Amino acid sequence: MxxxxxxxxxxxxxxxxxxxxxxxxxxxxxxxxxxxxxxxxxxxxxxxxxxxxxxxxxxxxxxxxxxxxxxxxxxxxxxxxxxxxxxxxxxxxxxxxxxxxxxxxxxxxxxxxxxxxxxxxxxxxxxxxxxxxxxxxxxxxxxxxxxxxxxxxxxxxxxxxxxxxxxxxxxxxxxxxxxxxxxxTIPGGKGSREPLDSVGSLTMIIGLSSLILGLTQVTTWGILSFRFVGCMMMAGLAGVGFIINARRCAHPLFDLDLLKIRLFVLPLVTSGLLFAALFTIVFMMPFYLTYPCGFSAGKTGSIMIVPFVFLLFISPVAGGLADRLGSRLLCSFGMVLLGLSLVSLISLFPGMETLAILWRMALAGVGTALFVSPNNTTIMGAVPMARRGIASGAVATARNLGMVMGVALATTIFTSSFTHLTQGVGLDNYTPAMVPYFMISFQKVMGFGAMIAFAGAGIAYARGKE
CATH class of the missing domain: 1.20.1250.20 (MFS general substrate transporter like domains)
Incomplete structure (x- = not known):
C-alpha cells in the first residue's frame, strides 16, 4: 500500500x-x-x-x-x-x-x-x-x-x-x-493495546543507568573502587532480572524472540561497535589538536566537523545503494574504512600539514556514512511492524551505548598510559615536554579503536545476506 x-x-x-x-x-x-x-x-x-x-x-x-x-x-x-x-x-x-x-x-x-x-x-x-x-x-x-x-x-x-x-x-x-x-492515519497508528511491562521497564532503566554511570565515571572513581564495582554489579543483576522477567511476562518490554532474528541481532551489535570505534576519534582528536598541535579552538572545531560533512552528503547515497545492492557489503566496507582511518591516525605527529589530518578524518566520515543507513534499514526491515518500536529503541540504545563505551574506553586507556609515563602527572598539567608521552597514549587509543572497527567489519560480513 x-x-x-x-x-x-x-x-x-x-x-x-x-x-x-x-x-x-x-x-x-x-x-x-x-x-x-x-x-x-x-x-x-x-x-x-x-x-x-x-x-x-x-x-x-x-x-x-x-x-x-x-x-x-x-x-x-x-x-x-x-x-x-x-x-x-x-x-x-x-x-x-x-x-x-x-x-x-x-x-x-x-x-x-x-x-x-x-x-x-x-x-x-x-x-x-x-x-x-x-x-x-x-x-x-x-x-x-x-x-x-x-x-x-x-x-x-x-x-x-x-x-x-x-x-x-x-x-x-x-x-x-x-x-x-x-x-x-499512519499504518498501525492505533497500536496493539497490549499492557506495558513495568517490571521490564524498571530493570532496564536501573541496568542501563548503572552501566552508563559506571562507564562514564570509571576514570574518576577507579576500576576497583566500591562505587564502580557496585554500578557494574547493579547493572548485571538488573540485566538478569530483565531476562527472567521477559521470559515470564506475557507482553515483555523486549521481545526475546527478536534475538532469534539474525538480521536484527548482528547488525545491532555492529552498530554499537561502529559508534564505539568512531567515538574514540571524536573524543580524543580535540585533545590532540589542542595540546600537541597547539591549534586554536576555531581551527580544532573546523577539523572536527569534517567527518560529519561527509556523513551529510554520503548517507543518502548509501541508503539508495542499499535499496539496490543490499547492505552486507556496504556495512562491511564502511567498517573497514573506519578501521583504516583509525590506523592512519596512529601515524599522526605534531607539525603535520592540516591536509594530512583532514583526509584521515574524512575517511572516518565516509566509512560511517556507508554503514549507518544501510545497517538501520536491515534492522528495521527484519522485524514485524508490531515490534518496530522496540527495534527502533534498540537501535538508538545500541548507538548511545557505543558512544559511551567509546569515550569510556578511550579515557581509561589514555589516562592509564599517560599518567604511567609521566609518573602520575595528569593532562591538566600538560607541558610541551610531554608530547612523546601524549602521542604514545594517543596511539594506543587509536589502535584499540581500530581493533573494534575491524571486529565489527567481520561481524557485518559474517551476518550473511538479507
Whole structure:
C-alpha cells in the first residue's frame, strides 16, 4: 500500500532529529559559559551532558515499546511537548541543580522522539524506498551535528547561552501541532493495546543507568573502587532480572524472540561497535589538536566537523545503494574504512600539514556514512511492524551505548598510559615536554579503536545476506 503522506511525515521526523542533534552539539559548546555564569566546576557541569545521555538511553526501549502499544502518534506528539517543556525549563534555570533536572525532562522528550523516528519511516515508506529515506535521515543527523557548533558560536557571541534552549520552543510547538494532524492515519497508528511491562521497564532503566554511570565515571572513581564495582554489579543483576522477567511476562518490554532474528541481532551489535570505534576519534582528536598541535579552538572545531560533512552528503547515497545492492557489503566496507582511518591516525605527529589530518578524518566520515543507513534499514526491515518500536529503541540504545563505551574506553586507556609515563602527572598539567608521552597514549587509543572497527567489519560480513 502506498501511503501518500510519507514525505510530510519524513519532514516531521527530520525536524525532531535535527532538533535533538543540534541541541546536543550546541550544549557542548555552551558548557564553559554556563559554568562561568553559575560559578561551578567542570566535575559538576559535566552532569548537564551525562544526565541527558543517561535519561535518553534508559528510556528508549520503554518508549519504543509504548509506541507499539499506544500508537506512534501519541508518543511522538507527547515527545515534542515534553522536549519543548524541558527546553523552556533549561532556559530559565538559575542553578546547576535545576538545569540538570530540566535536562532530565528534555532527555525524556528526546527519547520519545528518537524511539519512534526510525519506526515511523519504516511504517510509511515502501520497502524499496526505506534505505533512501533512512539515508536522508542520516544526512539530517549530520546536518544537526555540523551546524550545532556554528549556531552555538553565533548565539553565544550575540546572545545568552539560554537562547540555545529557547530556540527549540517555537519549533517544538509547531511540530507538536503538525504531528497531531499528520499522524492521524499512519499504518498501525492505533497500536496493539497490549499492557506495558513495568517490571521490564524498571530493570532496564536501573541496568542501563548503572552501566552508563559506571562507564562514564570509571576514570574518576577507579576500576576497583566500591562505587564502580557496585554500578557494574547493579547493572548485571538488573540485566538478569530483565531476562527472567521477559521470559515470564506475557507482553515483555523486549521481545526475546527478536534475538532469534539474525538480521536484527548482528547488525545491532555492529552498530554499537561502529559508534564505539568512531567515538574514540571524536573524543580524543580535540585533545590532540589542542595540546600537541597547539591549534586554536576555531581551527580544532573546523577539523572536527569534517567527518560529519561527509556523513551529510554520503548517507543518502548509501541508503539508495542499499535499496539496490543490499547492505552486507556496504556495512562491511564502511567498517573497514573506519578501521583504516583509525590506523592512519596512529601515524599522526605534531607539525603535520592540516591536509594530512583532514583526509584521515574524512575517511572516518565516509566509512560511517556507508554503514549507518544501510545497517538501520536491515534492522528495521527484519522485524514485524508490531515490534518496530522496540527495534527502533534498540537501535538508538545500541548507538548511545557505543558512544559511551567509546569515550569510556578511550579515557581509561589514555589516562592509564599517560599518567604511567609521566609518573602520575595528569593532562591538566600538560607541558610541551610531554608530547612523546601524549602521542604514545594517543596511539594506543587509536589502535584499540581500530581493533573494534575491524571486529565489527567481520561481524557485518559474517551476518550473511538479507
Amino acid at each position: 502506498v501511503y501518500n503522506q510519507k514525505w510530510k511525515i519524513f519532514s516531521l521526523v527530520a525536524v525532531s532529529i535535527f532538533m535533538s542533534t543540534l541541541d546536543s552539539s550546541i550544549v557542548n559548546v555552551a558548557l564553559p559559559y554556563i559554568m562561568q555564569e553559575m560559578a561551578t566546576d567542570i566535575s559538576t557541569i559535566q552532569w548537564v551532558v551525562v544526565i541527558y545521555l543517561l535519561t535518553v538511553s534508559s528510556l528508549l526501549l520503554t518508549f519504543g515499546r509504548l509506541s507499539d502499544i499506544k500508537g506512534r502518534r501519541l508518543i511522538y506528539v507527547a515527545g515534542f511537548l515534553v522536549f519543548t517543556l524541558g527546553s523552556f525549563l533549561c532556559g530559565v534555570a538559575s542553578t546547576v541543580s535545576f538545569l540538570v533536572t530540566a535536562r532530565v525532562v528534555q532527555g525524556a522528550g528526546a527519547s520519545m522522539l528518537m524511539a519512534c523516528s526510525p519506526a515511523l519511516i519504516v511504517d510509511v515508506f515502501e520497502k524499496e524506498q526505506r534505505g533512501r529515506a533512512l539515508g536522508m535521515i542520516g544526512a539530517v543527523v549530520a546536518a544537526g551535528l555540523t551546524l550545532g557548533p556554528v549556531a552555538g558560536g553565533f548565539i553565544l557571541e550575540y546572545l545568552s547561552w539560554r537562547y540555545i534552549f529557547y530556540i527549540n520552543i517555537p519549533i517544538g510547538i509547531a511540530a507538536t501541532i503538525a504531528g497531531g494532524f499528520l499522524l492521524k
